Amino acid sequence: MGSAKNSSTATRKARIEEMQRAERARERRNRVLTVVTAAVVVAGLVVGGVFLVRSQSDDSGSGGAAADDKSAGRFVTGEDGVKKWEGTLSRNHVAKSVTYPVEPPVGGDHNQVWLNCNGDVYTEAVPRENAVHSLEHGAVWVTYTDRAPKAEVDALAAKVKKTPYSLMSPDDEQKDPIMLTAWGHQRTVTGASDPAVDAFFEKFVQGEQTPEPGAPCTGGLSR
Numbered sequence: 001m002g003s004a005k006n007s008s009t010a011t012r013k014a015r016i017e018e019m020q021r022a023e024r025a026r027e028r029r030n031r032v033l034t035v036v037t038a039a040v041v042v043a044g045l046v047v048g049g050v051f052l053v054r055s056q057s058d059d060s061g062s063g064g065a066a067a068d069d070k071s072a073g074r075f076v077t078g079e080d081g082v083k084k085w086e087g088t089l090s091r092n093h094v095a096k097s098v099t100y101p102v103e104p105p106v107g108g109d110h111n112q113v114w115l116n117c118n119g120d121v122y123t124e125a126v127p128r129e130n131a132v133h134s135l136e137h138g139a140v141w142v143t144y145t146d147r148a149p150k151a152e153v154d155a156l157a158a159k160v161k162k163t164p165y166s167l168m169s170p171d172d173e174q175k176d177p178i179m180l181t182a183w184g185h186q187r188t189v190t191g192a193s194d195p196a197v198d199a200f201f202e203k204f205v206q207g208e209q210t211p212e213p214g215a216p217c218t219g220g221l222s223r
């Protein structure tokens with residue numbers, strides 16, 4: 001039992017490291033492309049006197065205003081009890097608070113800065129818009145209400161602290177005492193000993209649902 005669990009952890013760690021290597025390579029390519037593109041733009045400005053103006057309509061409004069998430073769809077519950085979002089999950093960066101269709105949100109428009117999710121445990125509610133960005137990077141988000149037993153909260157916190165690409169925070173607006181969320185997926189669990197917890201972590205920490213595999217879970221917002 002312990003050997004199988006250790007093997008599973010090692011496999012997940014190797015998968016995360018491989019995705020991080022791929023992400024670093026992608027970032028290096030992007031930096032090269034950015035330098036080349038910048039040189040071309042500067043040359044064009046010098047020769048033709050052309051000024052390029054980029055409009056960022058998503059960020060032009062009041063920073064304190066709320067925006068409806070542009071995602072559309074509904075949950076479909078699988079045989080394993082995991083609810084999957086069937087439809088679209090938008091991925092725009094916005095500088096506003098966002099009204100999401102579900103709580104906690106499973107994706108959608110989000111802040112350009114992710115919430116640190118390297119096994120981070122937050123004891124106060126966190127900005128949803130930053131946490132959704134963490135989901136985009138492949139994190140699993142554990143949330144709980146004041147109805148969750150303290151012993152279960154403590155045990156889950158211990159698990160999160162040992163798991164890269166995970167985070168935990170209270171959310172008194174959600175329906176059930178303890179919930180697990182990944183990009184496009186969500187389920188309720190009874191507590192830390194619920195077998196569904198390990199199954200969810202195993203499947204969704206840097207899982208196939210991740211829009212940006214290998215993207216960082218450090219260097220972002222820390223509450």
